Amino acid sequence: MTNKKYITSQSFPSILRLPVAVDLVVLTVRDAALCVLLIKRGIAPFKGKWALPGGFVCTGESLEATAQRELTEETGIAAAQVGYMEQLGTFGAPNRDPREHIIAVAYLAFVPNLPEPKAGGDAHFAAIVPISQLFEGAEKLAFDHDVILQAGVERTRAKLEYTPLAAAFCGAEFTINALRKVYEAVWGCTLDAPNFHRKVTKTAGFVEATDAQTSGESGRPAQLFRQGNALALHPPMLRGG
Amino acid sequence: MTNKKYITSQSFPSILRLPVAVDLVVLTVRDAALCVLLIKRGIAPFKGKWALPGGFVCTGESLEATAQRELTEETGIAAAQVGYMEQLGTFGAPNRDPREHIIAVAYLAFVPNLPEPKAGGDAHFAAIVPISQLFEGAEKLAFDHDVILQAGVERTRAKLEYTPLAAAFCGAEFTINALRKVYEAVWGCTLDAPNFHRKVTKTAGFVEATDAQTSGESGRPAQLFRQGNALALHPPMLRGG
DNA sequence: TGAATAGTGTCTATGAGACAGTATGTA
């Protein structure tokens, strides 16, 4: 579709039109720490700064399609590797990009522990960085990506309370112990292993047992589970407070 | 700012630009029923259909500013009357508007019981309609507004569980009974009045007592409360199941 | 006094949390 054709298909000639970007908060748990996938910017503005991966909505494309496309293009993560994805929020301050007013729709994705990312097609690098390092360090992300990342982390912490989505950080099959380590990484606390085990296995729809067990490791083999079919946990997990 | 100047300020000449609308899900409780404020469309498409109020983002305007402006322009509700407002989500399917691809950022607002709305400046009518009537009836809202409204109602039901925002449906001061009726309207159930009273008054930051009481009504006067300063309820309200 | 609404007491069942104890694997 040519630009000319696009222009002539406009129904509101006088209405403001804005570029719409989709930015991704891709989270994973690595070495017992919640981490985010970042891209080092190769061009101005914020050249050399870390940023969330993202890109612009194209003609005829839904927001979800843009998110999936950018995930693959920018980070090399296939759709099948993504444990969960949802819309996080939309950020539209007129000055959030120094070039012009750009609307950013942020998506939040949970992926199981990843291999080191390969850089995408462009001349930029991807890295998986612990959240704690970003919040402690003085280094700011590009644009308003600190705010978006913070929103993503808080959404994630809340999601683990009332949904079974912690399993989205694990593979298809996982032990209760692995699930507990996800909670501990995301919430930044320790949980009592026996009580956690009972709570998870007795909450309807949280996990379902498979026929398999772990083997070859030290200690008693652990039962393997799959994510259950519940959309919400009744009652929810609690983090005190 | 002229259109010419706008065009020359673009930094990405080849990038798709889309109209960005803000649509409002304005909810209130009236006659013990959760209701939404709707506008009857005066122009095609969907002429004569009910729709959510909304309008386009203007130059230099944030999403929140657009939401506030549309609320006042389309419904006559002043900012001070709004109990609470938050972003609900963004809807961007390419075919959601038959004219062209339009991104809609939806906002959710809670307002205390309203007077009958006056029509806005345009030739359209506003009405406050019970949610139950919309979900039962066969009549569909314009565009994808049924989906947006559904998302708003579900967000609201969830918000009442873990925040003190039910108070945003009441005035500045309210009785515990009035607060309970908000819960009953939004959740569509009945709650035990004595237990509700104890739960609300004993949860830190949910409500704070004022010096005032009701008077002139039948029965024992009721203490008046204000919304507390808690952002979240620990532990949350429960709706069973 | 009676009706109406506000608010408290109290009993029971359920679940969270602490932590002792048992089960089952590897070295």
Next chain:
DNA sequence: TACATACTGTCTCATAGACACTATTCA
């Protein structure tokens, strides 16, 4: 056998829910 990890039992305390009961107003 020693050790490591998985899992279960059990006790205590806090809270939700049911519902009897008391308090305070108006007619």
